[in-house]
Amino acid sequence: MRRFLLPICSWSTGAQTDQKGGEDVAEHLRAPAIIRAMCQGRPAPHRSPLSNCDGLLGVISVDGEDFFIEPAEQQLSLSKGNSIEPRVHILYPRSVLPKASGRDDSELYCASQDLPWSRAQVSGGVGEHTVTERTGGRTRRSVSRERTVETLVVADKLTVAFHGRGSVEDYLLTIMNIVARLFHDSSLGNLVHVVVTRLILLTEEQPELRLSHHADKSLESFCRWQHQAATHHRNEELRSSGLPRHDNAVLVTRHDICSYKNKPCGTLGLAPVGGMCEPERSCSINEDLGLASAFTIAHEMGHNFGMNHDGMGNKCGGEGEEPARIMAAQLTAAASPFSWSSCSRQYISRFLDSGRGDCLNDSPQTLNLVMPTELPGLRRSPDVQCRLQHGPTSRQCKFRDVCRQLWCVSRSKLCVTNSIPAAEGTACASDNGDVGWCFRGRCLPLGNRPVPVDGLWGSWGAWSKCTRTCGGGVSSSERKCDNPKPTHGGTYCLGVRGRYRSCNTEDCPAGTQDFRDKQCASFNSQPFRGKLYSWTAYTAVQGKMCSLVCLADGYNFYTERAEVVVDGTRCHDDPDSFNICVNGECKHVGCDRQLGSTLTEDKCRVCGGDGTTCETIHGEFSKSIPWGDYHKVVHIPRGAVNIEVEETVPSKNYLALRTKNGFVLNGDWTVQWPHSLTLAGTRFLYKRPVGEVEKLSARGPIDQPITVTVLLQERNKGIRYSFNVPLKEDHQASFAWFLEPWTPCSASCGKGERKRVATCRRLLHLTVALSEQCQAEKRPPNKRQVCSAQPCPAVWRPREWSKCSRSCGGGNRSRTVVCIRAPSGATAVILDNSLCHGPPPPSKEACNAQDCPPQWVALAWSRCDSMCGPGLMHRPVLCKSADLTQTLDPSKCLTTSRPTVQRHCTRKRCPHSRWLVGHWGECSAQCGLGQQVRRVWCAASDQQPSMLCPAVLRPRNAQACQGACETSPRSLSEECRDINKVAYCPLVLKFRFCSRAYFRQICCKSCQGQ
Incomplete structure (x- = not known):
């Protein structure tokens, strides 16, 4: 005799919301309704969970066959008042559900399986690009x-x-x-x-x-x-x-x-x-x-x-x-x-x-x-999950590997899947037939939920190779959250995970190709829309400082060839800015060319200076002179820095620039549009906003004298100017190239390299100056030489630590330690341990010393409580401290991992006692559904009363019965039809239920002639 376990379905009222203006806003939500279905005892493989909320609903698995049971959708009320009404149910095998023609269940997918979840944002076409500038791109390290x-x-x-x-x-x-x-x-x-x-x-x-x-x-x-x-x-x-x-x-x-x-x-x-x-x-x-x-x-x-x-x-x-x-x-x-x-x-x-x-x-x-707080599968059965996906008539239809894929009956009565697993906490069958629950796509023992482990940072990795050989590159170092890794929902590490430093900051040799241009040129051999182009860098796109945007040489379009430039690329084409791109973001670089440095230039353009090496020249040209010609405003000497020239008020006059070779801006009565121009070794910015004053500016230093003039179209309304010049008039005598001391050897042993770099310094204070201050033709070449030629000593090198033997409470881990010789730039060679000096690093250490959480401890099982035949065994389950020395309140331990406290058992075969039954009594209903009872008792072989009959085998003492109703001829006007909406009448025929009055009534048309 098979038993089907019925879980208790409980519910609570939902949260309250207020309806406002056509929308409900959940402002104060109470604890959400909790629906839990649990089976008592240790279910055998043929026992399946059912819901008895509003009738029996679910699946019964018997000997490898799955049967659906559900209440008939339409039935007549057979009770009065508030008494519980008996429900008529239909039981049918899953095999009667239709399948798609020519396909096996495993090949049926939902209609969306070949289409994307969502589409990625597509950039605009080549040509006129509109790029949205985003805010918030501050300088930072990689921080978790x-x-x-x-x-x-x-x-x-x-x-x-x-x-x-x-x-x-x-x-x-x-x-x-x-x-x-x-x-x-x-x-x-x-x-x-x-x-x-x-x-x-x-x-x-x-x-x-x-x-x-x-x-x-x-x-x-x-x-x-x-x-x-x-x-x-x-x-x-x-x-x-x-x-x-x-x-x-x-x-x-x-x-x-x-x-x-x-x-x-x-x-x-x-x-x-x-x-x-x-x-x-x-x-x-x-x-x-x-x-x-x-x-x-x-x-x-x-x-x-x-x-x-x-x-x-x-x-x-x-x-x-x-x-x-x-x-x-x-x-x-x-x-x-x-x-x-x-x-x-x-x-x-x-x-x-x-x-x-x-x-x-x-x-x-x-x-x-x-x-x-509970896993969602504990609150919603697989059938409920199917109905949420496919509508109110759907149910689970395939029961293997439910933790990987949930299969449901679709609206078209096919067994399909959306290729999505059942919710965590959903009941599943383990390999040995025990009931478990789904957790992260696997079927684990019921209540088994791994303890979360928080992550901790590992050690910093080695510095990477510099991204550039000159001009200011970047080297990086990272650490991982793997000591230990966070698992089972543990917290991820917080703090700095990536760090960066500047390297190879010396200027590149004259004539070196621009670094952005070089990156763009690398795409010259790759077809773009079926055609080859020569690419050069294009930096005029707002908000794309660290994207590689390239201009097709000889064409009027540009496009983004790479999402990010190589680390160390300048953010701007402004030679006065040292800021560089790192990981696709513009990072601040100080005037000493060090990443993240706070050093700035003083007014004399001395990095970290105090402003005492130059003097400021400023004034205003306000002379009243005839208009209609060019007039000199101020002469700016070589070496001047931080040059600013602007009108006092807007006018119709135009600023102009002239060198010893003639006009270079707005000369010969020709006015140019606002732009930037490279002149005298620096870049000048010329601005003329509509309705605002005209401006000229340059950071300098300039390598030749420049004269500022004005083309007067009306009376002179005034022109202000200011710039800084070195204190000594003899500019060439103020600066000189110096070879810096030898750098430390790049290797402490084996073959290394050291170098001396030429630096421009001020003779007055020997402070570092910009390279432009010294004469380029007199710059001495950098020197390099081999160093540290002595052989590298043998050293101890530990390997990676093994996994800790325990996740808490103090474990151990080990690693291999070898003796090696590692010449710079060469492969390490493993040596005999005797060649290494000193004691080796420890090969074992303690780990995970944090206290373990409280745990359940199950004591011994009791004896079987039956004298013979099937019975139950019980055991105490205690919540104990990690060291098992204290018994704690059960609330301190994880409820979902609590071991079972009872299990089924079987004692020796009972004596020949058996259940005896009497005859069924009369049906309680004269017409329609009623009940009839009989006597059931346990008797020994001598027919004397006994208490040794197994309770689980006791025959039922009551059953439903059908009272014969008087039939009257059907009215000619009354239509004989099937009134069941769920289309189960074919199943009524299949299982020969037409002999029963209820099914004959709701399936009149199908049962005709039966």
Whole structure:
């Protein structure tokens, strides 16, 4: 006799919201409803969980065959008052469900499996580019800091109607709880919290929010709508409610969205790439797929963080590469949706290091909003998850590997999958037939939840090779959060993870190709739109200082050939700025050409100087002279720096520049447009804004005298000027080249190199000056020589530490230590240990000394409580301290990992006692469904009463019965038809149920002639 275990279905009332102006705003959410289905005892493989909420609903697995049971949709009430009504149910095998023609179950996928989750943001065409300049690009190191995404969640009218007003809030919070867990996974490489700070449930159409199947237009409308709601507070009631602003907005819709067209298709979501913290672009739309919507929302939010799809322009997701994960372009069984790829980790780290995510640095406002704490699969059975995806008639239809893929009955009665796993906490069958639960795509023993381990930083890695040989390159060093790595939801490391330093800062030799031009020229051999071009650097694009934008030589268009330039490339083409690009961001470089240095030039352009090596010449040319000709304003000598010339008030006159060879600006009665020009060894900026004063400026020093003149078109209204000149008149005698002392040898042993670099210095104080101050033709060559020729000594070198033997409570780890000789630039050679001096580094050490959390301790099982046959065994389970010396309150231990306290047992075969039954009594109903009972007792072989019969084998003493009703001829006007809406009448025929009055009534047409 088989038993089916029925779980108890309990529920609580949902959260309250206030309806305001056509939208419901969840301001104060109470604890969400908790639905839990648990089976008592240790289920055998043939026992399956059922729901008895509003009738029996679920699956019964018997001897390898799966049977569905559910209440008949229409039945007559057979009770009065408030008594519980008996329900008629239909039981049928899964094998009767139709399958797609010519396909096996494993080949059936959802309609969206070949289409992307979302499309990446596409840049504009070649030609006229419009680039949005973003704010927040401050100088920084690569720092891992805690981030919080304050999220607005909006459910459209269709979603609210589908789930019901009383359930949709708990449903949405459960989804966002899964999203938060995904962003807490250590594979992200950053500590990101996703919190819901605002929840809007739309119950009416919004006049400025237009949602349809067209994903692009819906996204545009939603992003605009949520931005207006956040900034303008157009709804007075919302503003007065005190609800906080949000960093990111998520729309959940029941529209079957499709990118590029207003028809249903397989698109699941859409989001602007890199839009996080940009108020009009930090948003996404997501098609409601049940609890699986969490993976779509996490995927689209990843796009907001600047992530591209795995396998699109990166080395993830391709054949022989790291598998695609959350950012997979398609929903397939091969993708792993519980973790992030290394490519996604690089994208988000670059995005956050750039400063574009700085809006996430603040802590959210404290709200009375309770997020679910249980795993979502404990609260929603697989059938419920299927109904959330495929509608109210769906149910689970394939039961193997549910933790990897949830298979459901679709609206067309096919067994299909969206290639998404069942929610964590969903009941599953382990390999040995025991009931377990799903956790991160695996079926683990029920209640088994690995203990979280927080991550700690490892040691710093070696400095990388310099990115440039001259002109100022960058060397980097990184450390990883792997000592230990955070696992099972543990916290990711916070602090600096990447550091950078300047290297090879000396000027490049004269005639060296510009570094940006060199990078652009590397694309000359790569066809662009089917044609080869010669490329040169183009730096006039606003906001693209560290992107490689190149101009096609001889053509009037430019394009971005690389997302980022090589580290060490100058941010600007201004020779007076030393700032360089690192990791795609412009970083500050001091006047000493050191990354992050705070040294600045004084007014004399002396790096770190005090302004005492020059004097300031300033004045105003206000002489009243005839207009209609050029007139000298001021003569600026060689060596002058920080030159500024401007009108006192706007006029029709024009500034001009002249050298000994003639005019170079606005000469010969020809006025030029504002621009920059290279003159006298420096760059002059000429500005003439409409309605403002005319200006000339240069940082200098100039290597030849310059005369400033003015072309008078009207009376002279005044011209101011100022510049700084060295204190000594003899400029050439003030500066000289010096060979600096030898640098330290690049290697302490073996073959190394040292060098002496020529530096321009002031003779007065011997302070370092700009190279332009000295005569280039007299510069001595840099000197290099081999050094440290003595052989390298043998040294001890430890290998990597092994994994700690324990995760807490004090373990041990070991490593191999070898004796090597490592000449500079050569491969290390392993030597005999006797050649190394001194004691070797330790090969063993203690690790993970932190205290272990309390744990459950199960004591011995009791004896079986039956004298014979089947029974139960019991045992005490205690919550103990890590060292097992103290017994703690059970609340101190993790409830989900508590061992079982009872199990089934079987004693010796019972004596020949057996259950005896009497005859069935009369049916309690004269017409229709009733009940009849009989006597059941236990008797020994001598027919004497006994107590040794197994209780689990006791026959039932009551059963349903059908009282014979008087039949009357059917009215000619009454139509004989099938009234069952679920189309089970064919099953009634198949199982020969027409002989029963109830089925004959609801399946009249099908049962005719039977």
